Amino acid sequence: MIKYVPDLTDIVLEEIPGRVTLAVEISNCRGSCIGCHSPFLKKDIGEELTPKVIDKLIGDNFGVNCFLLLGEGQDLEALLRIAAHLREQHPGIERAVYSGRSEVEPAIYEAFDYVKVGPYIAECGPLNEPTTNQRLYYHGEDITFRFWHKGLDPNR
Template identity: 30%
Template sequence: MLNFTTEQIVFQEVPDEVSLAYTISGCPLGCKGCHSADSWQRQSGKSLTRDYFYQRLKTYQGLISCVLFLGGEWQADKLLSLLKLAKSQKLHTCLYSGLDNIPVQLKAELTYLKTGRWNAELGGLDSPITNQRFFDLRTGECLNYRFVRT
């Protein structure tokens, strides 16, 4: 079962998109300095069932353009089902992963993908020296420049 610790509407995590974002609990990486360390326990939060997710998509229909999952790739089959449901509702999909590679079946259902572990010395997507990468998978373009402050 996928659990989530936060559900919110976000405007900055995916360029040009209004996203319904879920922080998925159970991250196995445990990056030092993680802003979501409270979500590391696998059973913390609320269950993200297919029915609940579908109702949330209907609630925000016409108001959101994307669904963002902050994690969840460690339960690929469960996440895959939700990605397909979001796409069936004509929404873009995004995954923020701390991994450099994710399962091919997940990648096939994504519009956007952020990869790379959090490293405080290198910073996040707004840092020009970050190890993290944010891709538009439709074009393969790295969109990190959209986050860097000048």
């Protein structure tokens, strides 16, 4: 089961370059980042992110073109089922996941259009710092640099 924290669901513009993204915060984080910015997400909190919930969230937020899971939880099969549901029922919406691990299973890269990997390390900074250890991949291509060119078209 994958759980999310309903109150933290939001539309974001910067997490995925060039996309209007509906982002959900996933609990049961398996990461162990030193200086974790959201330790409450390591707990078993929130509500199950079911296909019905996903359909409602997307229906309530017309115009988004990306669905982002901020976290991957601890149930890989359930995570892949969510990606499959999005692909089958919402083909116009791209799928994205942020992982706190340095590497993830190949099945995650296959299931999601965007995959962010890498723990949060305070001295390296987040994705929008050129010193970051984190990486964002789009269909296997490292597009992390898009966060570093403020003012440029992020689709380039």
